[in-house]
Amino acid sequence: MENKVTADYLDEEGCLHCGTCGKRKQMKVSLIGFEHVVSCLCECEVKARQELDEKMQREEEQRQLYQRKSVGLRERRFWEWKFENDNRSNQKILIARQYVENWTDMKRKNVGLLLMGPVGTGKSFFAGCIANALLEQGERVMMTNFSRILNEMTSYQADKNQIIQNLVDYPLLIIDDLGIERNSEFALEQVYNVIDSRYCKMLPLIITTNLGLNEMKSTDLDTAHQRIYSRILEMCVPIYCGGEDKRKEEGTEKLVQVQNLITG
Ligand SMILES: [Zn+2]
Known part of the structure; x- marks a missing residue:
């Protein structure tokens, strides 16, 4: 042998x-x-x-x-929010998948998403899936929330402009759980500055929120809130991530809208 x-x-x-x-x-x-x-x-x-x-x-x-x-990924739980950990309970995850698949186009056309719905619909999970998938493709993504940003801004000797500049530096910024927790004039001003700086640079933004479209479009809002929400609605396609409810039709219509944006 x-x-x-x-x-x-x-x-x-x-x-x-x-x-x-x-x-x-x-x-x-x-x-x-x-x-x-x-x-x-x-x-x-x-x-x-x-x-x-x-x-x-x-x-x-x-x-x-x-x-x-x-x-x-500014919170440890964001690390686990990946497509492979999806339990297939919400079909709206397809939007997140399409967003990642068409990222080059989304970036070029400056298409953001406004993922809406009550707690437990998976909207933050979807945003995390997008963040992780793009990070794994080599893209630079920041996923954070406004309480964290505002905490940084109000910390000792913080340079607000530098913090905003840093957030504009990311090809994709994801703001989780927009609720505008602290309604101080300072907070609202900074929230607007962050959003507007990305708007001016034509960079996409993804936001998750419990707020409804009616709340965000309400004419009863003060000017500070109105200008924040109207900027967001200019930049982001609203996607209702909840299940069957009275807002279903609206969600379906927007679903078509984002699909058109993605394919068109
Ligand atoms: Zn040899």
Whole structure:
């Protein structure tokens, strides 16, 4: 029986050959009149080196992905919100999938989403799925919420402009759970500034909220709220993520709208 792994051997010139692939591990070169034996790589060694390079590259990509996620996903629970963790209870996740599949177009056309519905509809989960999928594709995404942004802004010696500039630097910004928690004049001003700065740079924005369209379009709102909501509605296609209810028709109509945006 033939033994596949055999020992290296010397050829008639005295150069070492690989016992496995049979290729040279040494060769002779002439240098200023003298002959030298130098090492070279046999096929097995070339293959091993390539595999090592590829492994190191994969590890480097994983490291960069971890870095992008650590910076961009501002809450630990966002890390688990991925398409593969979906329990298939809400078909509206298809919108999120389409958004990711058409990301280049969404980015170019500056299409954002306003994911609406009560607690438990999965709207934040959908936004997280988009964030994770795009981060895994190498895109830079920031997913955060306004309480966090406002906390940063009011912390000691914070540079508000720098914080806003940083948020504009992301190709996609996702604001989870827009409810405008603190209705102070300062808070509303900063919320508007963040949204408007992305509007001016024509960069997409995804927002999740418990607010209804009627609430956001209400004429009873004060000016500060009105200008925030009207900007959002200019930038984002409203998607109702809840189940069957009185808002169903509206959701269906908008669903067609976003599908048209995606395919058109
Ligand atoms: Zn070999």
